[in-house]
Amino acid sequence: MNTQHMTQLRQAAAGRTELRLDTRLTREAAELLARADIHLNGRAAWDMQLRKPGVPERAFASGNLGLGEAYMDGDWDAQQLDEFFCHLLRARVADDVRPMRLAFHALTARLFNLQTERRAWMVGKEHYDLGNAFYAAMLDPRMTYTCGYWKDAASLAEAQEAKLDLVCRKLRLEPGMRVLDIGCGWGSFMRYAAEKYQVRCVGVTISQEQAAYARAMPGGEHLDIRLQDYRDTDEKFDRIVSIGMFEHVGHKNHRTFMEVAHRCLEDDGLFLLHTIGKNKRHSTCDPWIDKYIFPNGDLPSVGQIGDAMDDLFVAEDLHNFGADYDKTLMAWHTNFELAWPRFAAQLGERFHRMWSYYLLSCAGAFRARDLQLWQWVLSKQGVLGGYVRVS
Numbered sequence: 001m002n003t004q005h006m007t008q009l010r011q012a013a014a015g016r017t018e019l020r021l022d023t024r025l026t027r028e029a030a031e032l033l034a035r036a037d038i039h040l041n042g043r044a045a046w047d048m049q050l051r052k053p054g055v056p057e058r059a060f061a062s063g064n065l066g067l068g069e070a071y072m073d074g075d076w077d078a079q080q081l082d083e084f085f086c087h088l089l090r091a092r093v094a095d096d097v098r099p100m101r102l103a104f105h106a107l108t109a110r111l112f113n114l115q116t117e118r119r120a121w122m123v124g125k126e127h128y129d130l131g132n133a134f135y136a137a138m139l140d141p142r143m144t145y146t147c148g149y150w151k152d153a154a155s156l157a158e159a160q161e162a163k164l165d166l167v168c169r170k171l172r173l174e175p176g177m178r179v180l181d182i183g184c185g186w187g188s189f190m191r192y193a194a195e196k197y198q199v200r201c202v203g204v205t206i207s208q209e210q211a212a213y214a215r216a217m218p219g220g221e222h223l224d225i226r227l228q229d230y231r232d233t234d235e236k237f238d239r240i241v242s243i244g245m246f247e248h249v250g251h252k253n254h255r256t257f258m259e260v261a262h263r264c265l266e267d268d269g270l271f272l273l274h275t276i277g278k279n280k281r282h283s284t285c286d287p288w289i290d291k292y293i294f295p296n297g298d299l300p301s302v303g304q305i306g307d308a309m310d311d312l313f314v315a316e317d318l319h320n321f322g323a324d325y326d327k328t329l330m331a332w333h334t335n336f337e338l339a340w341p342r343f344a345a346q347l348g349e350r351f352h353r354m355w356s357y358y359l360l361s362c363a364g365a366f367r368a369r370d371l372q373l374w375q376w377v378l379s380k381q382g383v384l385g386g387y388v389r390v391s
Helices: 003-013 024-034 055-072 081-090 100-111 119-126 132-138 156-170 188-197 208-216 251-264 287-292 302-308 323-342 344-367
Strands: 178-182 200-205 224-227 237-243 265-278 314-320 371-379
Touching: 024 055, 055 287, 055 344, 081 323, 081 344, 132 208, 132 323, 156 188, 156 265, 156 323, 156 371, 178 188, 178 251, 188 200, 200 208, 208 224, 237 251, 251 265, 251 302, 265 302, 287 344, 302 371, 323 344, 323 371, 344 371
Parallel strands: 178 200, 178 237, 200 224, 237 265
Antiparallel strands: 265 371, 314 371
16 A cells, blocks of 8 residues: 555544554555446545444344454445446455455355245345335335346336236236236236236245235235245146245245246146345355344356256246346335435334445446346246247
């Protein structure tokens, strides 16, 4: 680090908590961040602003777990946290930070099944059951907590409706068809498909709050919404859809998930799988996301999905519109900030910083193309004449 930059750091720190900016770990952190055009206490919107000492030490010791907890504690800031992460991930800075403290986390995720039928309910209680009022304030009017489709959309509501219609058209829905929604959430797809395409829907979820909301919404009385694990489903459907649930299945259960879909799908049916995906097969869930947002989450790779459906399904179509998740997350963050005064007293400032870190770091990850969003269309025997994608 040059003398001029050290002077800038000291000047930026003046008047605030006395920070040790000349420690070995701080110098190493500054050098790593500089590769991503990020500077400690710099002037760019994505630069890291240190508020308290110890942030580099926490990051080097625990990776994003330490970095995220330090942010929650108010130890550092960035004017545009989404751009901070986009820069960080595009430069692959994290590849050079390998904390030994996380070795056990990685080993546990690789060796053990963290998404058993008993553990699968954890994410429902800890994440999706935060409260329907909270999610209603952040999401679109249909309560769609997955990536929107922004091709011709000008708003979050339009993007989510476009996504729902895209799924219906890809599935080639026809009136009277029976459709299974694995991980139905608040029922947005089921209500849309029943209303617009006159199909009969069965949905399964592991969230009590989601199930109660879906049943209480107009039209909910005509939907069959079940509070159960997907593995307990064993009946036939013309079509199957799973939108934003496969991320909770876990690599040790990918094959089981596909076997459930296979046994429940009619021979001439179609199955649409909508999931976030990762670029590297042998990687584990981010430890901060695992601890604070989605317990036991496990993003799949293309290869892992391919392995899971081997000799069960024909991959008719694979559509990646991961860049649209960036726009979706930024829209959620805008809604979250606007609604925050209503929840501040109940949830507190640490939750506010945690939720902002979640939404903006994920937006940065999709912007950097570190994460993907895939829609797979699968058939059991192959569509005669070939499957033609709609857009």
